[in-house]
Each structure stands twice: as C-alpha cells, then as structure tokens.
Amino acid sequence: xxxxxxxxxxxxxxxxxxxxxxxxxxxxxxxxxxxxxxxxxxxxxxxxxxxxxxxxxxxxxxxxxxxxxxxxxxxxxxxxxxxxxxxxxxxxxxxxxxxxxxxxxxxxxxxxxxxxxxxxxxxxxxxxxxxxxxxxxxxxxxxxxxxxxxxxxxxxxxxxxxxxxxxxxxxxxxxxxxxxxxxxxxxxxxxxxxxxxxxxxxxxxxxxxxxxxxxxxxxxxxxxxxxxxxxxxxxxxxxxxxxxxxxxxxxxxxxxxxxxxxxxxxxxxxxxxxxxxxxxxxxxxxxxxx
Ligand SMILES: Nc1nc2c(ncn2[C@@H]2O[C@H](COP(=O)(O)OP(=O)(O)OP(=O)(O)O)[C@@H](O)[C@H]2O)c(=O)[nH]1
Ligand SMILES: [Mg+2]
Ligand SMILES: [Zn+2]
Numbered sequence: 001x002x003x004x005x006x007x008x009x010x011x012x013x014x015x016x017x018x019x020x021x022x023x024x025x026x027x028x029x030x031x032x033x034x035x036x037x038x039x040x041x042x043x044x045x046x047x048x049x050x051x052x053x054x055x056x057x058x059x060x061x062x063x064x065x066x067x068x069x070x071x072x073x074x075x076x077x078x079x080x081x082x083x084x085x086x087x088x089x090x091x092x093x094x095x096x097x098x099x100x101x102x103x104x105x106x107x108x109x110x111x112x113x114x115x116x117x118x119x120x121x122x123x124x125x126x127x128x129x130x131x132x133x134x135x136x137x138x139x140x141x142x143x144x145x146x147x148x149x150x151x152x153x154x155x156x157x158x159x160x161x162x163x164x165x166x167x168x169x170x171x172x173x174x175x176x177x178x179x180x181x182x183x184x185x186x187x188x189x190x191x192x193x194x195x196x197x198x199x200x201x202x203x204x205x206x207x208x209x210x211x212x213x214x215x216x217x218x219x220x221x222x223x224x225x226x227x228x229x230x231x232x233x234x235x236x237x238x239x240x241x242x243x244x245x246x247x248x249x250x251x252x253x254x255x256x257x258x259x260x261x262x263x264x265x266x267x268x269x270x271x272x273x274x275x276x277x278x279x280x281x282x283x284x285x286x287x288x289x290x
Pocket of ligand 2: 166167168180181194195211212213214
C-alpha cells in the first residue's frame with residue numbers, strides 16, 4: 001500500500017502523488033456509500049495496478065474540509081485581492097479570513113496587481129491587524145518571493161474573486177505550470193471564471209498550492225455561530241471581556257469596548273462593517289452569500 005496526496009480530481013478519477021510515483025486512481029466503492037467523497041488535498045492509502053493506475057483504499061483523517069471549492073487539509077489560505085479591475089470588496093476578504101480561521105487554517109492576504117494600483121486603502125486596513133499581508137504583481141514579479149516564503153512547506157489554497165490573478169501568480173512562480181489565465185471583462189469589470197477545476201501545484205520550495213475557481217459564493221457547509229464570530233476578528237481580541245455585558249454583540253450595547261475602540265479609530269470601520277454584516281447573517285442562519 002502506498003501513501004499519497006490527491007492533487008487533482010476530474011470526472012471520477014483522482015490523481016494521486018506519492019514520493020515515488022503518480023497514479024490515476026478510482027475510489028474504492030465503499031466511499032460512495034459512505035458519502036465521503038475523496039477531495040483534492042486528501043492524504044490517502046492507495047494500491048497500484050498496471051501502468052500507474054490505482055485504487056484509493058482509505059482517506060486519512062482530515063485537518064479541515066471545504067465544500068466549495070472542494071478541498072481538504074488546507075493549512076494556509078491565501079486570499080488574493082486587487083484594487084485594480086476587478087476590485088475586491090473588503091467584505092469578501094473579511095469573510096474569507098473568518099472561514100479560514102474557523103477551519104483551523106491560517107489566512108494570508110495577498111494584494112495583487114501592484115503594478116496597476118498600490119491599493120493603499122486595503123493596505124492600510126490590513127497592515128494594522130495581525131494577519132500576514134503581502135503585495136504582489138504577477139506582471140512584474142514584485143513580492144512573489146515574499147509570498148512563496150509565507151507558504152513554504154505547506155499545503156495551501158489560493159482563493160479570491162475571478163480575475164484577481166490567482167492562476168497568474170502561480171505561473172509567475174513557475175512558468176512551467178502554464179496555467180490558463182483569462183482577460184477581464186471591461187463591461188462587467190470582473191474576470192471570466194477561467195479556472196474551472198481545483199488542482200494542487202507543487203512549488204519548487206515544496207509547497208503544494210491549490211489554484212481554485214474564483215468564487216461567487218463560498219460554502220463550508222457551516223455558518224460560524226454569531227457568538228463565535230468576534231474571535232475571528234483578531235483585532236477585537238484585546239476588548240473582548242471588557243464590555244459592560246458579558247454577552248455583548250458589539251453592535252449597539254452601551255459601554256461596549258469594541259464600539260469604543262471603533263470610535264477611537266483603533267478598529268477600522270471597514271472591518272467592523274464586515275463583522276456586523278456577518279453577524280446579522282449568522283443570526284438569521286443565512287448562507288454567507290457574496
Ligand atoms: N497588470 C497585471 N495584470 C495581472 C496581474 N495578475 C493577473 N493579471 C491579469 O488579470 C487577468 C486575470 O488573471 P487570472 O490569473 O486568470 O485570474 P484568476 O484569479 O485566476 O481568475 P479565475 O480563474 O477566473 O478565478 C489576466 O489578464 C492576467 O494577465 C498583475 O499582477 N498585474
Ligand atoms: Mg484562475
Ligand atoms: Zn461589546
């Protein structure tokens with residue numbers, strides 16, 4: 001029996017890479033009955049038959065599971081944003097950081113297209129909080145080494161709205177990947193959903209990086225409960241427990257330490273607005289759409 005990682009899944013075939021070989025595998029029948037579908041990122045035990053064909057026998061326990069994009073075992077989520085077309089709504093960035101943190105995954109914010117727009121507003125918001133931040137240009141190569149250092153030796157995923165440059169950054173890291181990239185629709189101001197499947201690429205530094213399709217909605221199958229949400233806004237941390245009410249929602253209560261910090265400019269209005277929006281959606285148990 002061999003042990004490997006699924007790096008690609010297409011129409012019922014799973015492409016598995018072990019230390020010594022890669023194989024095109026089918027899943028053993030039982031997985032289908034269990035409804036535990038193998039995912040890209042899964043560590044599996046598999047057997048090989050002839051000519052690098054194989055069968056996945058067992059899925060090893062997962063660190064985390066994402067439904068859309070379908071991925072498992074992601075240690076770092078690189079949230080790619082852009083202030084050039086397509087412009088990224090900071091709410092999307094904040095929602096992704098919450099999804100990452102609540103799934104035992106470290107978020108990294110990468111502001112791309114630095115050659116077109118330095119994104120100072122976004123930079124100001126995120127450089128003042130305790131989340132890794134890097135600015136890159138897939139066009140000029142600026143910042144790419146810094147990004148690679150942040151993901152070294154991990155399994156990670158590139159996420160972000162269509163057209164921000166997820167695939168382009170991977171190509172900038174290694175031109176041999178030759179990943180298809182798309183142009184931006186000038187009329188709609190967004191990408192064209194060029195990447196259609198999830199695939200892990202092995203970087204020269206050993207990291208495994210998933211390129212994913214740009215999302216319109218991101219689904220983890222779980223909405224973070226409203227009471228838990230405050231813990232994923234890392235800059236709220238010093239104020240939690242300092243409000244008049246122990247169960248303070250930090251939205252409108254008197255003597256709220258978070259609202260006080262907001263008024264004093266210690267918490268950014270943009271981040272607070274995202275908190276409020278996610279809190280209200282969680283209170284209604286609504287899916288975290290767009
Ligand atoms: N000037 C400039 N253009 C970039 C940069 N990164 C990407 N682009 C361009 O932006 C467009 C979209 O890039 P993609 O890499 O396809 O974007 P994506 O995030 O993979 O998009 P989807 O696969 O649709 O989710 C392409 O025309 C790229 O050439 C950058 O840093 N600077
Ligand atoms: Mg792409
Ligand atoms: Zn409060």
